[in-house]
Amino acid sequence: xxxxxxxxxxxxxxxxxxxxxxxxxxxxxxxxxxxxxxxxxxxxxxxxxxxxxxxxxxxxxxxxxxxxxxxxxxxxxxxxxxxxxxxxxxxxxxxxxxxxxxxxxxxxxxxxxxxxxxxxxxxxxxxxxxxxxxxxxxxxxxxxxxx
Amino acid sequence: xxxxxxxxxxxxxxxxxxxxxxxxxxxxxxxxxxxxxxxxxxxxxxxxxxxxxxxxxxxxxxxxxxxxxxxxxxxxxxxxxxxxxxxxxxxxxxxxxxxxxxxxxxxxxxxxxxxxxxxxxxxxxxxxxxxxxxxxxxxxxxxxxxxxxxxxxxxxxxxxxxxxxxxxxxxxxxxxxxxxxxxxxxxxxxxxxxxxxxxxxxxxxxxxxxxxxxxxxxxxxxxxxxxxxxxxxxxxxxxxxxxxxxxxxxxxxxxxxxxxxxxxxxxxxxxxxxxxxxxxxxxxxxxxxxxxxxxxxxxxxxxxxxxxxxxxxxxxxxxxxxxxxxxxxxxxxxxxxxxxxxxxxxxxxxxxxxxxxxxxxxxxxxxxxxxxxxxxxxxxxxxxxxxxx
Numbered sequence: 001x002x003x004x005x006x007x008x009x010x011x012x013x014x015x016x017x018x019x020x021x022x023x024x025x026x027x028x029x030x031x032x033x034x035x036x037x038x039x040x041x042x043x044x045x046x047x048x049x050x051x052x053x054x055x056x057x058x059x060x061x062x063x064x065x066x067x068x069x070x071x072x073x074x075x076x077x078x079x080x081x082x083x084x085x086x087x088x089x090x091x092x093x094x095x096x097x098x099x100x101x102x103x104x105x106x107x108x109x110x111x112x113x114x115x116x117x118x119x120x121x122x123x124x125x126x127x128x129x130x131x132x133x134x135x136x137x138x139x140x141x142x143x144x145x146x147x
Numbered sequence: 148x149x150x151x152x153x154x155x156x157x158x159x160x161x162x163x164x165x166x167x168x169x170x171x172x173x174x175x176x177x178x179x180x181x182x183x184x185x186x187x188x189x190x191x192x193x194x195x196x197x198x199x200x201x202x203x204x205x206x207x208x209x210x211x212x213x214x215x216x217x218x219x220x221x222x223x224x225x226x227x228x229x230x231x232x233x234x235x236x237x238x239x240x241x242x243x244x245x246x247x248x249x250x251x252x253x254x255x256x257x258x259x260x261x262x263x264x265x266x267x268x269x270x271x272x273x274x275x276x277x278x279x280x281x282x283x284x285x286x287x288x289x290x291x292x293x294x295x296x297x298x299x300x301x302x303x304x305x306x307x308x309x310x311x312x313x314x315x316x317x318x319x320x321x322x323x324x325x326x327x328x329x330x331x332x333x334x335x336x337x338x339x340x341x342x343x344x345x346x347x348x349x350x351x352x353x354x355x356x357x358x359x360x361x362x363x364x365x366x367x368x369x370x371x372x373x374x375x376x377x378x379x380x381x382x383x384x385x386x387x388x389x390x391x392x393x394x395x396x397x398x399x400x401x402x403x404x405x406x407x408x409x410x411x412x413x414x415x416x417x418x419x420x421x422x423x424x425x426x427x428x429x430x431x432x433x434x435x436x437x438x439x440x441x442x443x444x445x446x447x448x449x450x451x452x453x454x455x456x457x458x459x460x461x462x463x464x465x466x467x468x469x470x471x472x473x474x475x476x477x478x479x480x481x482x483x484x485x486x487x488x489x490x491x492x493x494x495x496x497x498x499x500x501x502x503x504x505x506x507x508x509x510x511x512x513x514x515x516x517x518x519x520x521x522x523x524x525x526x527x528x529x530x531x532x533x534x535x536x
Contacts, residue, residue, distance in 0.1 A: 051178075052193050054478040055456050055485075057507070073507065075456050077194040077478055078388045099454070 011133060013140035017044040019110050023086070023127060024136035025068065030110065031086040031130065038087040038123065041114040042074055042105060045140055050076040053105045056098040059116050063091045067126050072115060074105060083115060087126050093117035167211035168304050168366050177386055183275035185212040188386040197389035198480040201351050202526055205310035206385040207373050211366075214278030215303050215359065216271040218285070220294035223267050229428050230288050231261075232412060232421040238263045243331050243346055245420040248284060249430030253411035253437065257281050258402060258420070260348065262333050270344070270359075272305070274402040288429070304366040308373060309355030309385075309393075311530065316377035317356055321345065325356070330528065338372070341365050350390065352397025352519055354528040392477050395486065397527065398448060398518025404459060404475045405446060405488055413437040414490065415446045444471065444490040448516045449504065451485035455511040462505040463489055463513075470495050473504065479520060486520050487513070 010019045022030040028046035032039045047053060057073040065071045065085035072083045094116050098104060105113035120126070131139065165185045173179060177188030188209070190197060200206040218226060227235040233246035240263050248256040257277040262270040273281050278300060285296055308317055314326045321336045325345065328334055333346035341362040349355035360366055374382060391401065400406050400415055412421050413434055421434060449457060457476030462469050471491030479486045487504070495502060498517055503510040524531045 051190070052195055054195075055454075057455070057509075070507075075478070077392060077480065078189070080456075080458060 013137040018133050018137045023130035025086045027084050029086045038118045047106050047109045053102045056102045058094045059091045087120050089118040089120040092119045169209045189388045190386040191384045194388040195480045197385040200383035201310040204380050205312040205382045208307040208385050210307045211304045212275040214273035215299045217297040219268040222292040226292040234422045247412045253430040253433035254408035255406045306358045309349045309351040312380040313355045319376040351393040352527045396520045414442045445493045445496045449487040449513045450516045451513050453511040455506040456485040457487035457504045464503045
């Protein structure tokens with residue numbers, strides 16, 4: 001397929017990076033399973049669509065979240081976007097650096113810009129509902145075509 | 148993740164959308180969104196850098212989506228005196244004056260700026276989204292007046308040059324005369340042989356100019372000339388997003404947010420655009436009643452004390468009780484905190500009053516503050532800091 005640069009770590013859908021070691025939602029969140037916990041954030045496409053991120057409303061530690069229900073917001077000057085939790089469970093850690101440096105979501109959406117770490121309550125069942133990197137990249141290509 | 152851009156929405160339905168003459172520039176260099184039926188640039192490099200260019204230096208905006216109407220005839224001033232809240236008879240030629248078109252309840256049909264170009268000729272700049280409604284309203288009410296109404300919107304491109312160094316940039320094109328132009332005055336200049344009306348007005352709180360070019364094809368040359376003249380001051384093209392954050396920081400109203408047909412200029416705190424004198428005008432009785440008996444809601448500025456960005460539609464509370472609503476809100480690029488405008492019950496409108504804003508279910512503390520939101524000694528057209536390029 002044209003416009004696709006394949007490396008070991010990620011694929012590109014147009015200008016948007018899709019990491020190979022993550023699973024995705026159709027609403028542009030990612031999840032990474034680490035020692036049975038789920039680290040979540042928003043995708044490269046999400047941060048580029050919002051442009052300059054100036055505020056992140058983080059979930060609270062200890063909060064119960066449900067798959068595909070809002071757990072916070074990521075905001076630019078003009079736009080607000082709700083962040084849906086890709087996985088149900090309990091928030092055990094949040095990325096407090098985003099309070100002072102929300103721009104980390106722009107600069108490093110898959111690494112330093114992570115949003116929360118969730119202790120999942122129904123991981124195996126819920127992972128099946130998420131998109132693989134290839135499926136997510138295809139979704140992005142469809143979105144780009146429509147524009 | 149679901150992105151909602153509010154009124155400055157991303158384009159999806161481009162059918163029937165209008166474009167300004169400069170659209171090809173915007174499409175090449177900017178991010179396009181829909182506003183008031185137009186495909187307009189929301190930003191080019193980024194909202195924050197464009198915003199700060201205008202606060203610190205100079206920025207240029209295509210504002211050709213704004214409506215531009217000409218009313219002429221021996222009774223042009225009489226018509227304006229009757230359909231608007233201000234008196235246009237005593238206005239000096241070439242001076243501009245703000246006013247409102249109100250309905251009989253005093254609700255705002257539109258707010259506008261009108262220039263008196265001659266004894267019997269007025270040039271109105273109206274809101275893009277209201278242009279057709281205004282034309283209809285004026286036609287309905289001009290029956291017995293000897294006037295003609297012309298819509299020049301698509302024939303006369305409009306560009307705004309705003310910021311403390313705007314006169315430094317424009318004098319290189321139009322000469323020293325432009326520096327002498329006073330706030331709220333206009334004058335005729337020539338650009339490459341084309342008559343150009345220039346006013347010292349704007350919507351950013353900063354010193355600045357608005358240019359109306361009488362030949363649409365020349366607008367690319369004018370835009371280029373402004374960019375070139377401003378390059379030594381690092382001029383930036385600015386989109387509608389920065390235009391919105393700039394006007395909000397300055398405490399200026401936006402129609403559709405702070406103003407609508409259910410809100411009066413008195414409630415919005417804009418008495419400067421309403422003159423009560425001997426003349427009759429539409430809405431006078433309702434507005435006078437409010438001046439005498441008071442209002443139920445009043446516009447205030449809000450500054451967040453706790454974290455969070457207030458947005459249009461959020462509730463304002465006091466001790467858990469709803470006392471008002473937010474009409475515009477943003478993260479202030481200058482102050483780097485959440486700021487908003489909204490309406491509250493007058494009881495709670497005192498500067499310094501602590502209130503809460505309901506930010507998606509969380510109550511965040513905010514404080515009622517004066518307009519503008521910035522320190523007038525440091526920013527805005529009356530700043531004390533002497534900025535020399």
